Amino acid sequence: MPEVKMTVNGKPASGQIEGRTLLVDFLRENLGLTGTHVGCDTSQCGACVVHVEGRAVKACTMFAAEAEGMEVKTIEAMAEPDGTLHPIQAAFQDHHGLQCGFCTPGMVMSAAALLKDNPTPTEAEVRDYLEGNLCRCTGYHNIVKAILAASGQDVSKIAAE
Amino acid sequence: MYAFDIERPTRLTDAVKLLSDATDSQPLGGGQTLIPALKARLAAPERLVCLSAVDEIKGICTADDGALCIGGGTCHADVAAGAGAYPALASLAANIGDPAVRNRGTIGGSLANNDPSSCYPAAVLGSGATVVTTNRKIAADDFFEGMFTTSLEEGEIITEVRFPVPEKANYQKFEQPASRFALVGVFVAKYADGVRVAVTGASEDGVFRWSEAEAALSSDFSAGAVEGLSLSGDGMISDMHGSGDYRAHLVGVLTRRAVAAAG
Numbered sequence: 001m002p003e004v005k006m007t008v009n010g011k012p013a014s015g016q017i018e019g020r021t022l023l024v025d026f027l028r029e030n031l032g033l034t035g036t037h038v039g040c041d042t043s044q045c046g047a048c049v050v051h052v053e054g055r056a057v058k059a060c061t062m063f064a065a066e067a068e069g070m071e072v073k074t075i076e077a078m079a080e081p082d083g084t085l086h087p088i089q090a091a092f093q094d095h096h097g098l099q100c101g102f103c104t105p106g107m108v109m110s111a112a113a114l115l116k117d118n119p120t121p122t123e124a125e126v127r128d129y130l131e132g133n134l135c136r137c138t139g140y141h142n143i144v145k146a147i148l149a150a151s152g153q154d155v156s157k158i159a160a161e
Numbered sequence: 162m163y164a165f166d167i168e169r170p171t172r173l174t175d176a177v178k179l180l181s182d183a184t185d186s187q188p189l190g191g192g193q194t195l196i197p198a199l200k201a202r203l204a205a206p207e208r209l210v211c212l213s214a215v216d217e218i219k220g221i222c223t224a225d226d227g228a229l230c231i232g233g234g235t236c237h238a239d240v241a242a243g244a245g246a247y248p249a250l251a252s253l254a255a256n257i258g259d260p261a262v263r264n265r266g267t268i269g270g271s272l273a274n275n276d277p278s279s280c281y282p283a284a285v286l287g288s289g290a291t292v293v294t295t296n297r298k299i300a301a302d303d304f305f306e307g308m309f310t311t312s313l314e315e316g317e318i319i320t321e322v323r324f325p326v327p328e329k330a331n332y333q334k335f336e337q338p339a340s341r342f343a344l345v346g347v348f349v350a351k352y353a354d355g356v357r358v359a360v361t362g363a364s365e366d367g368v369f370r371w372s373e374a375e376a377a378l379s380s381d382f383s384a385g386a387v388e389g390l391s392l393s394g395d396g397m398i399s400d401m402h403g404s405g406d407y408r409a410h411l412v413g414v415l416t417r418r419a420v421a422a423a424g
Contacts, residue, residue, distance in 0.1 A: 019209065020167075043197060043262065049261055055264040056260055056261045058261045058262070058265075061193055062192060065169060065211065066167075068214075114260075132261050
């Protein structure tokens with residue numbers, strides 16, 4: 001089996017893979033980084049979103065071999081080493097942006113990619129950007145609210161619908 | 162997925178070499194269609210030749226004749242951000258799939274696959290673009306040969322697509338609400354020598370030009386000029402999302418909207 005090497009969450013990572021090994025399986029099974037979830041495995045739900053070279057991608061629709069030599073960031077690297085939550089994670093907690101939590105890693109990684117490109121998005125832009133992230137619990141309102149709050153915008157007037 | 166080997170060349174010549182040896186190989190662009198197809202066992206090559214590390218087929222530039230040239234390995238997000246010289250094309254790219262898909266899927270991969278409901282074929286045919294491959298240059302009118310079929314030969318790689326930039330253009334997509342693929346999409350482009358109208362999502366033969374609308378719009382570029390025109394539902398895709406007649410009707414509606422939006 002060939003070997004793949006990449007940088008995951010700032011640390012060198014390598015492992016033996018098959019050609020068909022998906023990036024998400026490499027992260028979860030070889031590296032034990034189970035924060036990245038597999039929801040649909042058909043690139044619909046976005047629970048597996050990670051950053052590759054700083055860009056959001058669906059880790060279930062990319063082979064591990066394609067990430068050779070690249071920088072990969074997963075949900076495990078969002079909080080500080082001491083456990084202090086990333087501002088987006090804290091906003092999800094403050095604004096009740098999760099219920100079962102299964103979609104949350106993908107939501108947080110997508111939100112981080114959005115805010116990097118567009119630091120103060122409108123509500124419509126947030127909703128548009130989350131097109132590829134499905135949540136079956138919340139109805140999205142509080143996720144959108146959390147992301148707007150994480151961007152530093154006043155969300156006190158947005159009612160929890 | 163069945164097992165396969167994967168190669169990740171960094172030079173185009175190496176990719177071509179790998180695709181032409183005895184092993185049953187298939188090129189892998191961004192994989193946003195091919196990987197789901199592999200998972201569903203609709204494709205089972207012995208080897209994938211991954212093109213994502215071939216930097217020489219990525220990027221956007223303007224040619225001496227003013228055409229916008231997009232490398233075959235350029236992802237949709239980069240076209241959306243970098244094709245400002247052709248706003249209708251940038252906007253089309255910005256609305257394919259979702260953001261994460263747009264960060265991986267490529268223009269070359271989309272065209273080579275020629276899904277009957279994908280967006281890029283409409284832009285390429287509607288612009289009279291030229292598809293440049295490792296072997297030759299193919300005019301858009303000769304490239305698309307029906308659903309999931311193109312004039313590409315085995316091992317031929319799309320290196321670049323050259324779009325003549327029109328005076329005005331617009332793409333209207335009526336989304337199938339679950340998949341976000343085009344239930345019908347219409348690309349209208351007005352050039353000095355005439356108007357082109359390309360339709361995706363509708364026909365069982367894949368993307369096509371609506372010649373009656375082109376003739377009408379070439380003499381009068383207004384939504385009213387195509388008011389009385391209609392297409393037959395025969396040969397249109399008919400499925401759980403819409404009948405052939407419904408799609409044929411949408412072509413007319415979206416063409417008028419595209420002309421109005423192009424201004």
